[in-house]
Amino acid sequence: MPSRVYSAAVTGMSSDIVEVECDAGTGQFYFILVGLPDTAVQESRERVRTALKNSGYLFPRGRVTVNLAPADLRKEGPAYDLAIATSILFADPHGLGARYQEISDELSSSLILGELSLEGRVRSIAGVLPLVCAAKAHGFLRVFVPQANVAEAALAGDIAVHPVASLADLIGHITGTKRIDPYIPSQSIEASNQPLPHTPDFGHIWGHESAKRALEIAAAGGHNVILNGPPGSGKTLLAQSLASILPDLSIEESLELTRLYSVAGLLPPDQPLVRIRPFRKPHHTASYTAIVGGGSIPRPGEISLAHHGILFLDEFPEFSRSVLEALRQPLEDGSVTVSRSAGTVTFPAKVMVVAAKNPCPCGHFGSLQNACTCSPQSISRYAKRISGPVRDRIDIFLDVPCVPLESLQGAHAGESSADVRIRVQVARERQRRRYAGTSYTANAHIPSSLVDGMLTINPDARSMLVAGIQRLGLSTRAYYRTLRLAQSIADLVEDSVVATPHIAEALQYREH
Numbered sequence: 001m002p003s004r005v006y007s008a009a010v011t012g013m014s015s016d017i018v019e020v021e022c023d024a025g026t027g028q029f030y031f032i033l034v035g036l037p038d039t040a041v042q043e044s045r046e047r048v049r050t051a052l053k054n055s056g057y058l059f060p061r062g063r064v065t066v067n068l069a070p071a072d073l074r075k076e077g078p079a080y081d082l083a084i085a086t087s088i089l090f091a092d093p094h095g096l097g098a099r100y101q102e103i104s105d106e107l108s109s110s111l112i113l114g115e116l117s118l119e120g121r122v123r124s125i126a127g128v129l130p131l132v133c134a135a136k137a138h139g140f141l142r143v144f145v146p147q148a149n150v151a152e153a154a155l156a157g158d159i160a161v162h163p164v165a166s167l168a169d170l171i172g173h174i175t176g177t178k179r180i181d182p183y184i185p186s187q188s189i190e191a192s193n194q195p196l197p198h199t200p201d202f203g204h205i206w207g208h209e210s211a212k213r214a215l216e217i218a219a220a221g222g223h224n225v226i227l228n229g230p231p232g233s234g235k236t237l238l239a240q241s242l243a244s245i246l247p248d249l250s251i252e253e254s255l256e257l258t259r260l261y262s263v264a265g266l267l268p269p270d271q272p273l274v275r276i277r278p279f280r281k282p283h284h285t286a287s288y289t290a291i292v293g294g295g296s297i298p299r300p301g302e303i304s305l306a307h308h309g310i311l312f313l314d315e316f317p318e319f320s321r322s323v324l325e326a327l328r329q330p331l332e333d334g335s336v337t338v339s340r341s342a343g344t345v346t347f348p349a350k351v352m353v354v355a356a357k358n359p360c361p362c363g364h365f366g367s368l369q370n371a372c373t374c375s376p377q378s379i380s381r382y383a384k385r386i387s388g389p390v391r392d393r394i395d396i397f398l399d400v401p402c403v404p405l406e407s408l409q410g411a412h413a414g415e416s417s418a419d420v421r422i423r424v425q426v427a428r429e430r431q432r433r434r435y436a437g438t439s440y441t442a443n444a445h446i447p448s449s450l451v452d453g454m455l456t457i458n459p460d461a462r463s464m465l466v467a468g469i470q471r472l473g474l475s476t477r478a479y480y481r482t483l484r485l486a487q488s489i490a491d492l493v494e495d496s497v498v499a500t501p502h503i504a505e506a507l508q509y510r511e512h
Contacts, residue, residue, distance in 0.1 A: 145162070202420055224394045457486075
């Protein structure tokens with residue numbers, strides 16, 4: 001009689017349940033695996049056969065057919081090894097198949113995940129958290145996961161998670177000879193209040209007070225920034241120090257990031273929960289797929305891996321035109337949709353884009369210290385590498401001039417990142433309360449259709465905003481982005497209404 005156990009497949013940020021069916025018949029030996037498996041799944045036949053032998057079990061002698069259903073869902077990766085081995089053992093009429101009816105109820109309420117080594121040990125896999133969340137959503141009572149992934153799996157909550165060290169341990173538990181107790185976390189999930197390690201501190205940056213003020217506003221509302229200045233003026237240092245004043249991750253944000261990094265296979269084994277906002281810094285030669293995401297089996301790109309954090313694009317105009325234009329939709333929607341022959345998936349992308357650029361090819365246009373050697377035509381061409389639609393999605397444009405060396409003599413440390421971070425945290429808490437009941441947590445992410453209903457602006461401030469937008473020749477999108485930025489300025493001083501001073505400061509950060 002065919003046996004049936006359950007596993008799961010990752011599809012983008014979601015997961016699908018996979019039935020692993022096995023029939024062990026008579027006749028000449030033949031082992032076939034069907035159900036749209038990729039190469040890694042096809043190779044599981046050899047891993048499973050050897051693991052069964054080295055674990056002390058006999059492989060069925062006749063024809064063995066394993067089906068991964070649904071058949072039209074592509075299966076990839078080694079996560080099915082443990083489920084395939086289990087289904088084979090309980091399909092063998094000359095082995096454990098005689099006990100299948102006895103334990104079928106337990107198998108039907110269990111999800112089995114794990115890669116097998118040749119000696120029968122269970123290795124860790126990617127994407128455990130979304131897979132366990134899918135098991136819980138489909139009503140499974142328990143999951144069996146690799147021992148190395150158990151802390152990550154337990155983050156799903158409300159489902160028994162059993163850590164499995166070897167195939168023999170799993171079979172022993174199912175047959176009742178060796179119990180595997182459910183994993184009990186040693187501590188509850190807590191939000192992070194730690195900045196990125198080895199991050200420059202605001203207090204160690206001399207000068208650039210206006211730039212630090214603008215970055216504080218950007219951190220308070222999650223706004224996009226362009227830093228423009230000559231080489232060595234401190235653009236990269238300012239961008240890196242921005243990470244030190246970002247607010248705490250909420251529990252929901254931590255879990256969402258953990259699922260994303262688990263799908264991407266980037267979750268460190270000793271860190272089951274992402275507790276620090278990401279700071280991604282791709283090189284300007286990075287490909288379209290690396291930035292946006294994709295591949296034959298769609299995977300998240302840098303813009304998604306920076307979700308709830310910072311995507312720092314140094315040498316912004318040097319990125320390819322296709323990469324820069326691909327930022328337009330994610331910056332507007334907070335997500336990126338990747339369509340490939342294998343399917344269409346959507347990854348989250350609520351990021352702060354922080355871009356750094358030189359004002360011209362030589363880098364010294366407008367500098368008081370060095371003369372620019374570029375022609376007007378080359379300066380114009382360089383500026384046009386960043387299109388108008390991309391610029392329109394930037395909230396803050398900052399000029400970062402070089403700090404004169406004489407001003408560094410006897411300079412005192414400025415306000416520390418810890419002090420600035422307190423104000424940013426208070427501003428973000430105001431926003432979370434304001435947008436409670438929605439999927440938004442920061443001013444920058446509120447869609448234009450909800451701005452007027454959620455933000456309060458006094459009549460004089462609105463008149464100033466309209467006049468400023470018209471004088472600068474900006475778009476309707478810029479109008480709403482400036483209003484959101486003004487709201488972040490108001491939140492930093494705990495004002496409930498956007499007033500004229502907030503609008504005036506927000507307009508100063510627009511490109512003139």
